[in-house]
Amino acid sequence: MKNIKALLLLTLISLAATSCFKDEDDIIVSENEKTEEINDFVWKAMNSWYNWQAEVPDLDDSKDDNNESYTAYLNEYSTPENLFNSLIYQTDVIDRFSWFIEDYIEQEKAFQGITTSFGLRFEGVRINTDDDVIIYVRHVADDSPASAANIKRGDIINAINGTVLTATNYNSAISGLYQDQVTLSFVSESDGMLTAIEDKTITATVVSENPVYFTKVFSDIDGKKVGYLLYNGFRSSYNDELNDAFGFFKNENISELVLDLRLNGGGSVETSAYLASMIYANAETGRFAELVFNSKQQGENDYYNFTNTLNVYNSNSEKTGTEAINRLSTINQLYVLTSGNTASASEMIINGLSPYIPVKLIGTTTYGKNVGSITLYDSPDSDFLSRNSANSTHLNALQPIVFKIFNKNGESDYADGFEPNVTEINEYDYWNNTLPFGDENEAILKAALDNIRGISGRSTTTKQSNNSTRLETPYTNNKFENEMYINADFLSNTK
Structure with missing residues (x-):
């Protein structure tokens, strides 16, 4: 038996030595076939869901009518990401937000603050x-x-x-x-x-960062109880922690709320609707936001309403239960602290609550993102929505813009961001005197508290000279920072 095994081993080695070039060709062909397969997923998913599908010539429905020319077109792109990038709309509106996902498992962790x-x-x-x-x-x-x-x-x-x-x-x-x-x-x-x-x-x-970072109640701001919340990301796995924060505010019977969204680039649209529901109970179950999809997905147009209950999720985005929302009935206006990092689901709070109550903005102009995305997987049988039936040979996915968001009045005109309507104040002007979040004399928070006191004008907190200039940061490794996304279960064909 040992001799037979030895002979077989020598034969295999000999075959490998004489046919190594053929094997390498086979590997190349296999890789090319895999790339073509993923490219096909990229094109068809974008053709079905992309917000600007009708405006991108290469996403025209006729593109795949002829199989030979369609295959040649896919093979023009050596990587699926290159094909994806070529399909991004850059004419009247520059799509700054869609991206290609190399590993959707890692991306899902990032959506829950695990990086x-x-x-x-x-x-x-x-x-x-x-x-x-x-x-x-x-x-x-x-x-x-x-x-x-x-x-x-x-x-x-x-x-x-x-x-x-x-x-x-x-x-x-x-x-x-x-x-x-x-x-x-x-x-x-x-x-x-x-x-x-x-x-x-x-x-x-x-x-793993808890976005419900800091809560505080100021017991006497011109005779008022003022709640303060530093909230850094709309992460659905922390819905219950967010609800607990509002349970604290409710028990304290606050009459004003300062919501600090300076570091909050967005996240779950569903969580945004929950937060709005916590802030203003008098909205009852009225409309918070309308989502409008492209002409091929008009059947998915739907609404998020204010609600009395929320879903609880674990870190794997699996629903584990529900809770009654702690809704404030004592708030008639909202103070929001903003920066250029305040984006998407954060701006949705501003836009969605504005028809109901005055929303007072203090800080600098927000990012400007009135569109949102969904994760698309290589699962054509589900119109690319099912993670469970995704092609198991790769972990590529897409995060393209697929909808535009409106408030109950049909307003969505904030692509350039929301400007401060109370006090414009730059945090970086205080780079040499940056106080902790929640400190009553911290520059941006102080401007909000002064407005509640009836004191107008810029903060009197000590700052450096007016020669300070903010520098743009050219790198980021967390695309979640400016994201607004929906879960697939919002869509009709997954319900």
Whole structure:
């Protein structure tokens, strides 16, 4: 038996040696076939669901009428992502929001706030006319590498991996904050001078961030009880924690609410409807938002209404139960703290509540995203909606824009963002005096509390000179930051 096995092994080795080139060709063909198969999924899913399908010539229904020319067209693209990017609408409206997903399992984790990161959010600022640059820490996630290193909101950093930041090198140096490990140099500031304190090296780990970050009640703001909530993402697996926060406000019988959405780039549309329901019980079960799809999916047009119950989900987005919503009946207006990072589902709160109550905005103009997406899988039998029946040979998926959102008055005109209607105030102007969230003297919160007190005008909190300039951050590894998505079970053919 051993001799037979040895002979068989030698024969296999000989065959492999004499036919290695043929095997490589077979592998190439196999990879080409796989790419063509995924390309076919990309085109057909976009043809069915993409919001601007009718405006993209290559998504015309006739494109796949001739099988030979259609196959040749698919083979023009060496990767499915290249094909996907070629189908993005960029004429009258630039689609900044659709993206290709390499691994939908990892993406689903990101939707629930589970990412590999330092747990650090920051802002870059040029602090003078000499092009000196710092980044100040805007937020540190609990139980993250940054929090373990005792990094705090308001800390000032002037070097990354030994490179002192300038306006010239900022774009390249900042990439260090998206690597597996980074060394940050911390400084203090006095009279415009920076003094070195220490260096800290942190390593990225898996961080699961609770977006219901901080709640507080101010017991006497001009005789009023004011609730404050820092809410950093519409993540459905934290619906119950969000509801608990409003249970706290309800028990405290607050008469004003300040909702801090400066770091909130969006997330679940369903959760946005729940939050609106918590804020204003007098809306009863009226209409919160209308979702309008492309001409091929008009049957999916539907509404989210204010509601008295919410769904509870686990971290795998599996429904585990329901809860009665803690709805406030004592609120007749809403204060929202905003920034350029306030986007999508956050802006949906502003737009959806505006027909019912005054929504007072303090901060800077919001991001401007009145459209939303859904995850499309390689599952043609379900019109690309079913994750469970997705092609098991790959983990590619799509996150294209598939609907536009309107409030009950049919309003959706905020593609350029919502401008502050009470006080415009830049957080970065206070880079050298950035107080903790919830501190009564923190610049943006103070402006809201002053308005409640009847004091108008800009915050009197100490700030640096007017020479400060915010710098755009050229990198991001978390597309969730500006997302507004619906679950497939919202759609009729999955109900």
